[in-house]
Amino acid sequence: MSDWISPAILNLIVGSTLETLYMVAVAALIGTLAGLPLGIFLATSGKGELFEAVAVNRVLGVVVNATRSTPFIILVVAIIPLTRLIAGTSIGTTAAIVPLALAATPFIARIVEAAIREVDQGLVEASLAMGATPLQIVRKVLIPEALPGLVLGVTLAIVSLLSNSAMVGAVGGGGLGDLGIRYGYQRFMPEVMLLVVVVLIILVQAVQSLGETLARRVNRRVRRL
Amino acid sequence: MMLHDTIAAALDAPLFPEAAAAPPPALQPGAAAAERPGTPGAPSGGGGASIVLRDVSRVFPARGGDAPVAALDSISIAIPQGEIYGVIGRSGAGKSTLIRTINGLERPTGGDVVVDGVAINRLGDAALRDQRRRIGMIFQHFNLLSSRSAFDNVALPLELAGLSRKAIGEKVLGLLDLVGLADKKDRYPIELSGGQKQRVGIARALATDPRVLLSDEATSALDPETTRSILRLLAEVNARLGVTIVLITHEMTVIKEICHRVGVIEAGRIIEEGLVCEVFAHPRTTTARAFIGSLPGREVPPALAGRLRADPAGAAQTVLRLTLTGAAAGQPLVTRLARELGIDICLLGGQIDSIGALPFALLYVGVPAGAWAGGPLRARLEAAGATTEVIGHV
Numbered sequence: 001m002s003d004w005i006s007p008a009i010l011n012l013i014v015g016s017t018l019e020t021l022y023m024v025a026v027a028a029l030i031g032t033l034a035g036l037p038l039g040i041f042l043a044t045s046g047k048g049e050l051f052e053a054v055a056v057n058r059v060l061g062v063v064v065n066a067t068r069s070t071p072f073i074i075l076v077v078a079i080i081p082l083t084r085l086i087a088g089t090s091i092g093t094t095a096a097i098v099p100l101a102l103a104a105t106p107f108i109a110r111i112v113e114a115a116i117r118e119v120d121q122g123l124v125e126a127s128l129a130m131g132a133t134p135l136q137i138v139r140k141v142l143i144p145e146a147l148p149g150l151v152l153g154v155t156l157a158i159v160s161l162l163s164n165s166a167m168v169g170a171v172g173g174g175g176l177g178d179l180g181i182r183y184g185y186q187r188f189m190p191e192v193m194l195l196v197v198v199v200l201i202i203l204v205q206a207v208q209s210l211g212e213t214l215a216r217r218v219n220r221r222v223r224r225l
Numbered sequence: 226m227m228l229h230d231t232i233a234a235a236l237d238a239p240l241f242p243e244a245a246a247a248p249p250p251a252l253q254p255g256a257a258a259a260e261r262p263g264t265p266g267a268p269s270g271g272g273g274a275s276i277v278l279r280d281v282s283r284v285f286p287a288r289g290g291d292a293p294v295a296a297l298d299s300i301s302i303a304i305p306q307g308e309i310y311g312v313i314g315r316s317g318a319g320k321s322t323l324i325r326t327i328n329g330l331e332r333p334t335g336g337d338v339v340v341d342g343v344a345i346n347r348l349g350d351a352a353l354r355d356q357r358r359r360i361g362m363i364f365q366h367f368n369l370l371s372s373r374s375a376f377d378n379v380a381l382p383l384e385l386a387g388l389s390r391k392a393i394g395e396k397v398l399g400l401l402d403l404v405g406l407a408d409k410k411d412r413y414p415i416e417l418s419g420g421q422k423q424r425v426g427i428a429r430a431l432a433t434d435p436r437v438l439l440s441d442e443a444t445s446a447l448d449p450e451t452t453r454s455i456l457r458l459l460a461e462v463n464a465r466l467g468v469t470i471v472l473i474t475h476e477m478t479v480i481k482e483i484c485h486r487v488g489v490i491e492a493g494r495i496i497e498e499g500l501v502c503e504v505f506a507h508p509r510t511t512t513a514r515a516f517i518g519s520l521p522g523r524e525v526p527p528a529l530a531g532r533l534r535a536d537p538a539g540a541a542q543t544v545l546r547l548t549l550t551g552a553a554a555g556q557p558l559v560t561r562l563a564r565e566l567g568i569d570i571c572l573l574g575g576q577i578d579s580i581g582a583l584p585f586a587l588l589y590v591g592v593p594a595g596a597w598a599g600g601p602l603r604a605r606l607e608a609a610g611a612t613t614e615v616i617g618h619v
Contacts, residue, residue, distance in 0.1 A: 120366075120368070122364060122366055122368040123368055123370060125330060125364075125368065126362070126364060126368035127381075127385075128330060128357070129328050129330060129357055129360070129361075129362040129439075130357065130358065130362075130381065130382040130385055130429075130433075131354040131355065131356075131357035131358040131382070131385060131386070131433075132354070132385045133354065133385075136385050140381065140384065140385070141370060144370065144372040144373070145370060145371060145372050147372065218372075220371050220372050220373075220413045220414075220415065221371045221415060222415065223415050223416060224416075
């Protein structure tokens with residue numbers, strides 16, 4: 001392996017992997033923190049629902065759809081002023097977290113919305129009959145009951161963040177994707193490209209199995225043997 | 226605000242217009258009534274609450290060209306504390322909407338729902354939540370949280386009420402014991418049978434010591450045997466804790482098995498109401514008759530039905546349906562009349578059962594045509610307390 005890939009290249013790959021992990025982890029965290037309440041609100045603010053606010057629901061829906069329909073690479077450059085405002089700079093790995101988190105938020109929100117809507121409406125009715133407040137219903141009923149779906153949803157979001165993170169090289173974000181483009185493609189080093197892809201595959205596999213294991217563990221709707 | 230409503234409601238009308246006009250003593254479920262705390266007239270010994278619905282209407286607004294629908298149409302019901310009151314009706318009759326007005330899940334568009342002196346429909350959100358803790362509810366599909374064990378499901382209403390973990394633990398174990406599931410406390414709903422799930426549902430509904438228990442088709446998803454065991458548990462809860470129970474169902478067996486009084490609902494109106502044994506013995510509406518007729522053993526036996534003729538000419542026997550309740554059902558009426566009047570009475574079918582605590586008999590008998598037309602048979606039967614009805618001739 002050492003005569004095929006130089007230690008320098010290996011170092012680059014390790015460094016880029018760490019950059020990718022850093023960007024994706026922070027963006028996933030922010031995306032979840034923002035997307036979870038947003039998704040819950042979207043799922044519970046329709047007509048006749050817990051936090052009925054039909055107009056707000058509709059406006060948020062449009063904003064979420066607009067963000068989701070903007071191609072990620074365009075989003076990255078379009079929000080450069082916002083990135084500079086938040087991160088202090090528009091270039092680099094930390095700065096890249098801003099567009100990543102911004103794209104992950106509506107994605108997670110929609111997934112959360114779907115998972116929450118899956119919860120049997122009878123449980124909401126039963127909780128109301130017990131005298132639960134809407135917030136108690138969210139905390140004690142909706143989130144725990146939707147948990148398996150929420151975990152799988154966040155897993156999906158992380159995988160999609162891994163793929164998005166390949167594009168932040170456009171603003172000097174670094175990471176595996178950037179390495180692949182610059183070395184593998186622009187410097188004609190197909191073995192680097194191959195390694196980048198292999199590392200990404202391993203990461204996606206790891207995230208996916210971790211997510212599935214976790215989702216299984218919190219799922220009480222299936223009989224345990 | 227709350228106090229205001231309470232007083233206003235109390236002043237509006239007498240709480241129990243029907244309790245004043247007591248039912249005939251022969252029809253009152255004797256033994257059961259004496260044991261039961263909070264029976265109308267008896268001093269209240271238990272924790273039940275009275276429920277009064279006064280002219281309650283619920284109109285769903287017109288939608289997409291359809292006319293507005295009145296799910297409830299000026300319903301008035303008075304349920305004394307400690308009673309088990311059953312509402313029977315076909316699907317779409319409004320029974321679900323009706324039971325939901327009692328805990329405010331459904332807001333009436335007219336009238337008042339008064340539970341224990343509090344007008345539920347006039348409460349604000351916070352006061353309503355407070356009242357709901359005093360009204361338990363169980364459901365057809367149990368509505369247990371799949372993410373919580375039996376223990377934690379029963380604990381939920383106590384957590385919502387803000388009790389300490391320790392207080393919750395003691396309370397929940399006692400409740401699981403009451404419903405016979407102490408050994409299943411760590412099981413998740415997926416691991417429980419339908420009957421066990423409903424027992425958890427009942428324990429959960431009783432967790433906050435409610436004075437009213439609402440049962441929304443609680444046995445409709447269960448097999449007959451499990452249904453009986455759940456109904457027995459509800460009757461026990463009613464007797465032991467004095468909880469007022471309002472249940473809705475489409476099954477007459479449920480009414481027969483545990484209810485003290487029954488209301489028949491159709492098209493959003495209570496079309497018939499009374500003590501269960503009364504309604505069974507003398508149903509006034511065709512709907513009530515149909516529900517009662519749906520019970521096993523109530524129909525004219527098929528072999529007999531095929532031979533029945535409406536025209537008495539040339540028939541040897543007149544076929545009667547005799548309904549006997551209470552003391553009348555306990556007498557050796559048929560053999561005595563046969564002996565004393567010197568006639569043969571042919572038993573063609575029927576059923577002997579008990580409704581509430583009362584014996585109840587419904588018999589199809591054939592008597593000689595002449596004995597019915599002219600003889601003293603009819604007068605003797607009626608004197609003994611039997612309801613007679615000629616259903617044909619053979």
